Each structure stands twice: as structure tokens, then as C-alpha cells.
Amino acid sequence: xxxxxxxxxxxxxxxxxxxxxxxxxxxxxxxxxxxxxxxxxxxxxxxxxxxxxxxxxxxxxxxxxxxxxxxxxxxxxxxxxxxxxxxxxxxxxxxxxxxxxxxxxxxxxxx
Amino acid sequence: xxxxxxxxxxxxxxxxxxxxxxxxxxxxxxxxxxxxxxxxxxxxxxxxxxxxxxxxxxxxxxxxxxxxxxxxxxxxxxxxxxxxxxxxxxxxxxxxxxxxxxxxxxxxxxxx
Numbered sequence: 001x002x003x004x005x006x007x008x009x010x011x012x013x014x015x016x017x018x019x020x021x022x023x024x025x026x027x028x029x030x031x032x033x034x035x036x037x038x039x040x041x042x043x044x045x046x047x048x049x050x051x052x053x054x055x056x057x058x059x060x061x062x063x064x065x066x067x068x069x070x071x072x073x074x075x076x077x078x079x080x081x082x083x084x085x086x087x088x089x090x091x092x093x094x095x096x097x098x099x100x101x102x103x104x105x106x107x108x109x110x111x
Numbered sequence: 112x113x114x115x116x117x118x119x120x121x122x123x124x125x126x127x128x129x130x131x132x133x134x135x136x137x138x139x140x141x142x143x144x145x146x147x148x149x150x151x152x153x154x155x156x157x158x159x160x161x162x163x164x165x166x167x168x169x170x171x172x173x174x175x176x177x178x179x180x181x182x183x184x185x186x187x188x189x190x191x192x193x194x195x196x197x198x199x200x201x202x203x204x205x206x207x208x209x210x211x212x213x214x215x216x217x218x219x220x221x222x223x
Contacts, residue, residue: 004153034212041216098169099156101154101155
């Protein structure tokens with residue numbers, strides 16, 4: 001059974017802090033790993049990672065994948081209150097693109 | 112550009128009632144999915160479709176049926192609703208293997 005585990009489950013930081021969110025996975029086949037941000041409604045796409053060691057970056061957010069150790073991290077630098085959300089990690093095992101999601105990390109950024 | 116549209120956004124059902132959730136996408140995507148999201152459980156796949164006229168079971172298919180008669184629409188049916196089906200339901204679509212999912216805004220269903 002495919003499995004995605006995220007840590008920590010929740011996190012409270014002060015505005016300006018840097019945070020690292022973790023995602024480890026066990027899947028029978030691996031095609032890609034995806035990160036999503038979920039505020040009040042639908043998850044919104046952040047990154048898709050397919051190759052080890054190549055950092056994807058978008059503004060203050062960045063992510064990297066380690067296929068040997070089966071994990072990914074999502075970094076957010078200089079956090080802002082607008083970064084408060086649940087961050088979801090998902091793995092695509094390549095079969096009909098059925099994503100397996102972790103339970104998410106709830107990030108709260110306070111002033 | 113509407114993307115993925117789900118209707119209705121909210122619904123309250125009595126146990127035993129039936130209903131259909133509609134998902135429509137205007138991006139000509141082949142793949143469509145229905146997920147449910149429960150506290151502490153993450154998103155779990157109910158059913159999915161890899162193209163018009165095809166459907167397949169996901170992780171938690173019991174109590175649900177689906178149909179994909181047209182490429183742009185994916186319907187999720189509950190024949191006899193149960194309180195365990197109280198959840199937020201998300202539809203998603205994907206154009207190809209190199210793209211992330213696009214999600215609808217969700218349907219909050221309560222079964223009493």
C-alpha cells in the first residue's frame with residue numbers, strides 16, 4: 001500500500017521565520033511528488049518534483065526531492081501571515097496519475 | 112476560464128437519501144478524480160476516470176458510484192447516504208502526466 005507521511009502535523013511560527021516541512025513516502029512505483037497549499041477551499045498547486053537534487057523555487061518557497069532516501073522538503077523563508085495554510089504532499093505512482101496524499105502540515109504564521 | 116466547477120457547494124441530506132455531485136471542467140482534460148477529505152485523514156481517492164466512458168475504483172469506493180458520459184463531466188452519486196459519508200468532496204482533473212491536478216472548490220456534504 002502506498003504511503004505518504006508528513007511532519008510536523010502542525011507548526012506555529014512568527015512572521016519572518018523560516019520553516020521546513022517534511023514529506024516521506026513509500027510507493028511501489030514513483031513518477032513524481034507534488035506539493036499543494038490549501039487555505040479555506042481547494043488545494044492549489046505549488047511544485048512537482050521528478051528528479052533528485054534539483055531544487056524547484058517560486059519566490060520564498062522552494063522544494064527538493066531525494067529519491068534515494070524517499071523524502072522531500074518544502075522550505076518557506078521570511079514567512080508571512082498569508083502563508084498560513086495546510087501544506088499537502090502527494091505522490092504520483094504513475095498509474096493513471098492517482099495521487100496518494102499525506103495528511104498535511106498545518107502552518108500558522110503569527111505577527 | 113472556469114477551470115473545475117463543482118455543484119452544489121453545500122448540501123445536507125437525511126440518511127438514506129440519494130444525490131449526485133457534478134464536476135465540470137473546461138480544460139479538455141482526460142483524467143478526472145473524486146476525493147473526499149476528512150479531518151486527520153487527508154485526501155482519499157474515491158473513484159477516477161482516465162477518459163470519456165471509463166471509470167475505476169479508488170481507495171474508498173464503497174457507497175459511491177460515478178459516471179463519465181462526457182469528457183468534461185464527472186458525476187459522483189450516493190445511492191443511500193450514510194452519516195459516514197459526511198465529508199468535503201473535491202473533484203480534480205489533470206491534462207497529462209507532467210501537470211499537477213486542478214481542483215474544484217469542494218462540496219461540503221452533511222448526512223444527518
